[in-house]
Amino acid sequence: MKITCNIIKDVLPLYVENMLSDDSCIMVEEHIEQCQECKNYLNEMHNLTEIPVDRDTTPLVKIKSTLRKKKIQTAILSIMFSIMLFVIAIAFLTAPEYIPYSESSVTINEIGNGSVLAQFEDTVYGYDINRYPTDDNTGYVYHITTWNSIWNRNIKKSNVNNTILNPNGENVISVYYYHTNESEDILMYGKDINPSGGVVTLPRLFLTYYSLMAIAFAAICGLIMLILRRNKNVFDIMLKIFLLPVSYLLGQLIIKGFATSSYTAIRDFFAILLVMIPLYIAFLTAINLIRQYKINKYKGR
Ligand SMILES: [Zn+2]
Known part of the structure; x- marks a missing residue:
């Protein structure tokens, strides 16, 4: 029986795994000495078997690091929500x-x-x-x-x-x-400084101006995002900027509702900032988590 290339190719997997008898080994090696095609085939097989050895450990390390990242991000998210709830509770309890x-x-x-x-x-x-x-x-x-x-x-x-x-x-x-x-x-x-008309103290309005500025800022960012939505890098940066005024407006809504004029505007402004900051960090963390989830889903398919 002539030893054809096909026979060699059939037994090569066993040869690579060192599972052939000595006689068969010699047979394979003798053939490969003379046959460039089978030699190439063997080299390819070596390459293929070597890569999985590398791949076995890297995905594991990768999974471990993504899991740890996910854990940290989830922790950050819950810490930020706790801070927010704490600030809201204190602001409510100490509201004048x-x-x-x-x-x-x-x-x-x-x-x-x-x-x-x-x-x-x-x-x-x-x-x-x-x-x-x-x-x-x-x-x-x-x-x-x-x-x-x-x-x-x-x-x-x-x-x-x-x-x-x-x-x-x-x-x-x-x-x-x-x-x-x-x-x-x-x-x-x-003495009465205005005996004819009476004196009235009005609430301060700067929170109203801040809210209007935040709305305008968010609208501009939104517009830029809409125009440049195909440019992923610009979109990502704009999204992060866009979330700043959005966080401020949500803070305003949580602390003051729709009422923007205030007799304690400075106190309210600081309360809004104390809600805005953890809210913004929570937004950024949530975006990362969602992105991670999408990537994993894509990889899993
Ligand atoms: Zn051959």
Whole structure:
């Protein structure tokens, strides 16, 4: 029987695995010495068998590292949500509940040498004082309000200290108590600066401007993403920028709802930022997780 190339090719897998008898081995080696085609075939088989050896370990390492990455990302996601819930709870519990004017909640008295003292009742948890000079620059007009909170009533009772309105000896022309419903301020001390019309303290509006800017910014980013959606790199970067104003707006919605004018705008702004930051990190992490999931699904097919 003539030993054909086909016979050699049939037994080559066994030869590669060292499973042939010595006689057969010699037969294969003798044939390969003279036959370039079978020699090439053998080399190819060597290459093929060598690669899986490498592949056996790398995917395992890869799977391990992706699993670890996924674990870390999931952990980050839950930490960010915990921080967000914590901030929202604190913001809700300490939200000012304004105390309507009563003679006792705050009293204004001169205490000698021109100092004017504001004394607060025990139920007052916080207060706000605005002041501005009068038109003729003879002194200052003060506007005061007081508040309480769920936190103060139920969790930690702490009342505010009395405070001197004019520590540097400023001339106190008048002191008003203001409400947060845009009703007329109530004169508590001094002379009425506007006897004919009444004085009203208005909420601050800068959160409204910030929200409008965030909406405009998000719209511009959205537009760029729409135009350049085929360029994956640009789209990815724009998506990350787009999520900044979106996170801010969601923070605003969670902390203040649709009301953007506020009597405690600075406090609200910081609360919004404290929600926005973990929310933004959570968004970025979620995008990575979803992308990972899609890649795995694609590979699995
Ligand atoms: Zn051959």
